[in-house]
Structures are given as C-alpha cells and as structure tokens.
Amino acid sequence: MKRTNTFAVRPLSETGEQLLRDLLDASAALWNEANYERLMRYNGEDGFEDNVWDADTGRLEGKYKGVLGASTAQQVIRKNSEAWRGFFENKNAYHDESDRSVTEHPEPPGFWGNKDDGRKLHTVIRNTSYTVDWGERSRLEILVGSELKDRYDRTGRLRLEIAGSPDWPDYDKQGRLDLWYDETDSTFRTSQPVTVSDDARATPLASEKAALDIGANKLVACTTTTGKQYLYNGCKLFQRFRGTTTEIARLQSKLEEDQYSSERIRRLYRKRTRRRDHAQEALCRDLIERLYDDGVETVYIGGLTDVLETHWSVETNAKTHNFWAFKQFTERLTCTAEEYGISLEVRSEAWTSQECPQCGGTDRTTRHQDTLTCPCGFEGHADLTASKTFLKRHTSKAVRPMARPVRFEWNDHRWSESPCSHENPKEQRTDPSTVHRDRNVASGESQAV
Numbered sequence: 001m002k003r004t005n006t007f008a009v010r011p012l013s014e015t016g017e018q019l020l021r022d023l024l025d026a027s028a029a030l031w032n033e034a035n036y037e038r039l040m041r042y043n044g045e046d047g048f049e050d051n052v053w054d055a056d057t058g059r060l061e062g063k064y065k066g067v068l069g070a071s072t073a074q075q076v077i078r079k080n081s082e083a084w085r086g087f088f089e090n091k092n093a094y095h096d097e098s099d100r101s102v103t104e105h106p107e108p109p110g111f112w113g114n115k116d117d118g119r120k121l122h123t124v125i126r127n128t129s130y131t132v133d134w135g136e137r138s139r140l141e142i143l144v145g146s147e148l149k150d151r152y153d154r155t156g157r158l159r160l161e162i163a164g165s166p167d168w169p170d171y172d173k174q175g176r177l178d179l180w181y182d183e184t185d186s187t188f189r190t191s192q193p194v195t196v197s198d199d200a201r202a203t204p205l206a207s208e209k210a211a212l213d214i215g216a217n218k219l220v221a222c223t224t225t226t227g228k229q230y231l232y233n234g235c236k237l238f239q240r241f242r243g244t245t246t247e248i249a250r251l252q253s254k255l256e257e258d259q260y261s262s263e264r265i266r267r268l269y270r271k272r273t274r275r276r277d278h279a280q281e282a283l284c285r286d287l288i289e290r291l292y293d294d295g296v297e298t299v300y301i302g303g304l305t306d307v308l309e310t311h312w313s314v315e316t317n318a319k320t321h322n323f324w325a326f327k328q329f330t331e332r333l334t335c336t337a338e339e340y341g342i343s344l345e346v347r348s349e350a351w352t353s354q355e356c357p358q359c360g361g362t363d364r365t366t367r368h369q370d371t372l373t374c375p376c377g378f379e380g381h382a383d384l385t386a387s388k389t390f391l392k393r394h395t396s397k398a399v400r401p402m403a404r405p406v407r408f409e410w411n412d413h414r415w416s417e418s419p420c421s422h423e424n425p426k427e428q429r430t431d432p433s434t435v436h437r438d439r440n441v442a443s444g445e446s447q448a449v
Contacts, residue, residue, distance in 0.1 A: 003168045005192040009160040026067045027123035028112040066147035075124040083109035121181035134169045138162035202340045206295025211391035221383035227400035244272040284336040286415045292340040302349030352386040
C-alpha cells in the first residue's frame, strides 16, 4: 500500500544550507520558465491543449542540468507536466454536466514565486537520486549538479540531517522526493512517498459497519452498528479559517494595481492550509482508531455529488468543499482506514439529511441549525440522524440502540471530548456566526487543498 513519510531536514553547515537554497531556487526558476512557455501557448490564438506540449522543455533541461543534475531537471519538468494534465482533467470535468466532482472553474498551474519578491524554494528528486538512512543519526543524501559542486568546492551528494522519526521506516520502495523550504517555520521539509508491504496492514476485530455524514458546521457525524455515535465540531476551526481569509482579503485590497500577491499573503495562505490539514489528519486518525476498536470493518461515505445536492445552501457547500476540502478529506480518510484494514465504500446518501427516521417522510421535515424536526413528532440532531439513516439504508446488519453521542472539539493539537459530550443530542450547539446566512465564506486554495 502507498504511504508517505514527512520529516524536517537540516543542512550540516552554513555552506551546505546555501548550496541547498541555490538548488531549490534553481528548481523554482526552471519550473517558472517551463510554466511560462506552456502558459503562453495555452493563451495563444488557437488555445488548444496540444499547444502546451510544444514548449521546448528539452532546451530548459539542458540549461539547468548543470546546477540541478539531469535527473532533477527532468523531474521538475515532469512535475509541471503533471500539473498541466491535472488542470486539463479538471477543466473537462468542470464543463461536463454529468460530472460534479469539480465545482469551481480551474486555473492553469501557477508560478513558484518570482525573482524580485522571492521564489518558492522547492525541488523534486528522482527516487534513484537520493538515499535515506534511518538510525540514531538519520540522514538524507541528495544529488546535486556539477556546477554547484564546483561553486562550493564539494564532492559527492549533499548530506542533510533528518529531524524526527518516520511513520514508515520499513518500506519496499521509495518514490520521488519533494523537498522545500517552509517559510512559516523557517524549516526545510521533505515528503517521501513509499510503498509498504500489505503485512503492515491491521485486521478488523469484527464485522461491524459505520456511516459518516460530512457537513459544514459539524464536520463529521458517525453512527456504527454497535450503537455508538461520534460528532466532530468544526465551528471554531471555521472561525479561524474565516479570520485568516478576512486578513488575506484586507492585505490584497492594499496591493498595487499590477501586484497580485505578497510574501505575507502567501505566508497566510500556507498557514491557513497547514492548520486545516493538521486538523484533517488528526480527525481521520482519531476516528479510524475508534472505529477499529469498535470492530468496524466497513465505513459508508456519501459521494461528492450527493453532498452538493442535499446540502441546504450555496454558502454551506462552500464551507464543506473549500474550507474543509471534502475531496481531500475523503482521500486522507481512505488512506488512514487502509492501515487498519477498514474499507471505505462510496454510497448514495441522497435525502438522508431530510428523511424522518420515525415516519420516513422527507417533504415535511424542517432543519434549523443542528435540529431536524417532523410534524409526526420526531425531533433529533440533524447530522447524527442523517448518519444513522444512511447506515440503516446500506447495511443488512442490525443497528443496536444508540448510546449518547460522544462530541469532540479541536484545540489546535488534537480532538478531545468536549465537556458537553453527553448532553441531549437534540440541543442546538451550532455557532450562529457559521450558519448559512453568512456571506463571507472563505475561498479554497489553488493547489489541493
């Protein structure tokens, strides 16, 4: 199975750090030149996709291979090609009325900064052009071009010290390495895709089922056939996300007419994304570990189209897909579940948010913030009710009587059980500032969020 090791690295000397910076800066310059040539062809009179691939990337590879090494120059250009292919795929999906996976008009790949304001220090290294040794003094060694070696009077590969321990030290195969400078933390970081043996995968303890309702204010509502329910509250997360977005908009309004961004704005975008991604990763880990302990072997999750059609407002959809990055979250959840041998199945959850579990009606139910009510007399927590209805719809296994739901709040480090965790689930806990009447919904990132 595919996994990723992420870790920080440190050059062993000031000279080594400057060499590394020059390597990353040259990679960014190569990306920008290749991207510019492709963008000019895309914006040309014909505007055909095929024109993009006419760019003379071979000339650029020859220009930069002395600094980067031929293999790294090839990988930077290949990564740019992948970004353009992804753009065209998203563009086709956006214009396909039968495909609801892309909800915002896609934009061509962007540049990695510029020479005047500072480039984004980033490179990609082929799997055969670096080595990682794990141990008491873990280290990473990467290939550099002959021109850099001569400039700094060095021989061999550049050695970097690794900080921390990997999640997957015992892997069968390593993939292309991403290495960049994180200006938020003033740290060099790496991302190493690896292939791990299936023997590392856990085995479910039983054959229980679970269903998830993914929303905007309550991020995840989960019901299991064991009778347990979990509710993860995202109101505080969204408040911080929206606050950062407001500050970004304020700074953007002060830019010069011909200026599109600034280093401070880019830093805020990165900080906003990292906060969200950290919360996502922690939620996936916390939830899947709990489901594993409950003996769950299958989790049902709604498709993106169902979420778009059944959520009650454009603003709420924007929260779900921009702030929470629905597609990215489900991919991360699938990856985490695989470690525990839990399978995720995409099923239709259409109308589960409106269906009354007592009479089965959908046309007379009313949702107000967290509460779903029906003229037949039913009243309950909307998201938890939806996840329970979703579960019953797709499993033949009996669902046991529900215990009081366990509620979780995010404290910037972990998801912890809230003090009101075992209060009546009918009570309304939604922050009024995040309900659908809010008109200042944060926008998403240009790269995946």
